[in-house]
Amino acid sequence: MHELVERIITEGRHVGGGIVKVDGFLNHQVDPGLTDRMGEHFVHHFTAVQPITRIITAEASGIPPAVATARLLAVPVVYARKTNSALMEADDYQADAVSRTRGTAVTLRVARRFLHPEDRVLIIDDFLASGSTLSALMAIIEQAGASLVGIGCVIEKPQEGGRERLADQHVSIVSLAKITFDGDQLHVYV
């Protein structure tokens, strides 16, 4: 998605440690028009695996691109919760992930009644880095006995090896832009 590459190049800020802040349009401030076009790209890429019955993401940054995709497909989005609130239940599907930017493990939770064995699920998330969050979402889908039909990520960081780590699942992984580092030099490409 060339528009996204341009936005990362012009607005992304490399803050060191392999972290590029894209909080101007992805994970703090959201650009609704750009987000809609991300949804269009994902729908186009995953045409072959339809029907998709449900989209799963993780709070909070995955929600805008997931909802943008879901509205075009007219299917519900479930966002896995990271907080242990009074709203969650003991029998929730659960899996652990490590947050790169928080530096801690988080437990992702999805209520049983929002994921069923007959579901054909598309995962949409903001980043594919180590693959930890995506692995947790995949584990939750497996616990439910549902079918994973594809994974769409807005930005992939190929040097962190997530795609290889997820390869044994034989599922199509699509990213809209990729970021690599060569020392302090940032490369952004589709």
Add this chain to the structure above:
Amino acid sequence: MHELVERIITEGRHVGGGIVKVDGFLNHQVDPGLTDRMGEHFVHHFTAVQPITRIITAEASGIPPAVATARLLAVPVVYARKTNSALMEADDYQADAVSRTRGTAVTLRVARRFLHPEDRVLIIDDFLASGSTLSALMAIIEQAGASLVGIGCVIEKPQEGGRERLADQHVSIVSLAKITFDGDQLHVYV
């Protein structure tokens, strides 16, 4: 918004303690069509205060209705972060809120570069209960010297007094559905 009232009546689950779970369409699973129509209602209600230059919400449940409203107005959304991640900065605008469903205080944070004195800001959030989250968002807007032009909430719980607590700000508060309790009896209305 009669459609929303119907959904709360048919799908909401009163789990005691004054909490009605509406996680089937608002704060765990999201119905994109319903969310779009929430956005249309908010835009209609706040026509008189335009131009609106930015929408502010709090992660995570506020994000879908905020983005649905923002896409119709073609303005950015900023969602206040509740996590102290590596992406946040020491000079962020900050204010504390108490989460009813988590039972703990959380600090909401907004980066300085996403809120400016010339901004005319609409707050959109999922719930108006005690008003604690909304008060924190209002404090952040005030720190930035921006103008608050309205507050839109999907569901209001009038018995928790949030509207009265926010009244001294003299800003228009719109909710799309209201929930009250009479003992164990739930009343839902526009």
